[in-house]
Amino acid sequence: MTGSERRAVFFDLQGTLGGEGLGDVRDFELYPFASDAVRLVNESGLLAIIITNQSHIGKGLFPYQEYEERMSGIRGSLEQQGAHIDAVYCCPHVRSDGCDCKKPLPGLIEQAVRDFRISVPGSYVIGDMGATDMRLAQTCGAKGILVLTGVGKGSMGEFRHTWAEVEPVYIGKNVLEAVEWILRHETDS
């Protein structure tokens, strides 16, 4: 790692920062604690980046322009609460597109690494889905933190076999608890 490299917290969107996990961004609502989590990351000097699969776009169910409007609304709500998202990376594809960015494939993180010169081993992925978010963290060599909001409880239960080879570094009740763990971890190391 060179001195000019930055580190990041990569946030999953649905089920992590808000919403109910599997819907598209039209029915997304930020969790009340999400802005505190993002603001703490801002204050720590780590980048706050959203990485999100939006296959509804690729399926033709949801125009990309509407996705962009919704996403800028989400970022605006966070800004109003003093929380800043440095960047958002979205995979709009369906699996049959054969892209390299649909989580757990590493393309979204690779784009961020190019744009921000990020050190991935010093970075974190926070998400509610083991088979995408935690496997992505493992593939990239980032630290994966599972949250129990969204589909997180199912990830630790009936779907644990879909990511059996992966161990998160921490399991948090929600994204705020996950970020608080990161800040303690950063202080200790």
Ligand SMILES: [Mg+2]
């Ligand atoms: Mg999710």
Ligand SMILES: [Zn+2]
């Ligand atoms: Zn993609």
